[in-house]
Amino acid sequence: MKELHVRKERLEFNKLQKRLRRQVGSAITDYNMIEDGDKVMVCLSGGKDSYTMLDILMSLQKTAPITFDIVAVNMDQKQPGFPEHVLPQYLTELGVPFHIIEKDTYSIVKEVVPEGKTTCGLCSRLRRGTLYGFANEIGATKIALGHHRDDIIETLFLNMFYGGKLKAMPPKLLSDDKRNILIRPLAYCREDDIAEFAEAKGFPIIPCNLCGSQENLQRQVIKQMLNDWEKQNPGRTETIFSAIKNVVPSQLADDQLFNFRDLQIQPEGACDTGGDELNFDRSPVVQYINAVQV
DSSP states (O other), X not given: OHHHXXXXXXXXXXXXXXXXXXXXXXXXXXXXXXXXXXXXXXXXXXXXXXXXXXXXXXXXXXXXXXXXXXXXXXXXXXXXXXXTTHHHHHHHHHTOOEEEEEOOHHHHHHHHSOTTSOOHHHHHHHHHHHXXXXXXXXXXXXXXXXXXXXXXXXXXXXXXIIXXXXXXXXXXXXXXXXXXXXXXXXXXXXXXHHHHHHHHHTOOOOOOSSSTXXXXXXXXXXXXXXXXXXXXXXXXXXXXXXXXXXXXXXXXXXXXXXXXXXXXXXXXXXXXXXXXXXXXXXXXXXXXXXXXXX
16 A cells, blocks of 8 residues: 555656656747757755756756756855755755855845845845856856746736736846846746655755745735635636736737837728737627627
C-alpha cells in the first residue's frame, strides 16, 4: 500500500515537472527569451519562484537546441538574520557558477521609508539598479526574473486599481537604459504549481523579513480578490491572462495607442477585423433581438 502511494506521488510529480518545463519552454519560444550564445543571469532571492526557475532552466539547458550559459546571482541586502551560508552552499553543491552581491539596501530602506509604510517599491528599485549594473559587469545578455503568471495578473490589477494604468509585467522587457533585457521564463506558470514543485524538491527557502513580512499590502489584497474569484469561477485567472495576451487597442480609449481622431466611414464591404463589433452583431442573441424588434 505504501509503495503504491509513493509511486502515485512520483507520477504526480513527474506530471507537474513536465508541465512546468513545457510552460517555461513555450514562454521562451513565444518571446524569444533565450538565444544561442546567451549568458543568462538568473536572479536568486532564496524564494520558491527563483529556485524553481533556476532548476527548470538548468534542465532545459541540457536538452535545448541552442547553447547558453547560466550564472546565478543573489543580492545579500544585509537583512538581520539573513542566513548567508544557505545559497552559496546550495549553489556549490548544484555545480552552477554564482555570485553573491553584498549591498546594504536594508538600512537605506528602513531609514527612508516611514514605519508602517510599504517598503517593496524602494527595495525593488535599489535591488534592480544593482543587478542591472552587475549584469553589465559580467557580460550577461539576459537577466532572468522569477515572476510567474499570478504575479503578472496581480500587477495588472494593482496598476488598474491604484495607478490608473492598464499595464502588467511583460514576459520580456528592454530596460529603460536600453542596456539590459529582462526575461520572465515562469510567465506561463501558476504559483500553486511552483509552490508544489518547490516543496517536492525541498529547496532551502529563505523568507524575506523586510517586505515579505508586511501585512495588508495592496498586492495581498489583490491576491485575495483573485483567489476568491477563482473559487467562485474556476478558470477565471486563466481567462484574465489570456486577455493580457489578446489586446484590441481600438476597443479601449488610449488615443496615443489608437488613432481615433482620424477614423472615417469606410466604403461598403471594407470591414475592420481588429475590433469585435462585427462578431457581436453576428451573435445569436443580437440576431434574435434584431428580429424581434423588426
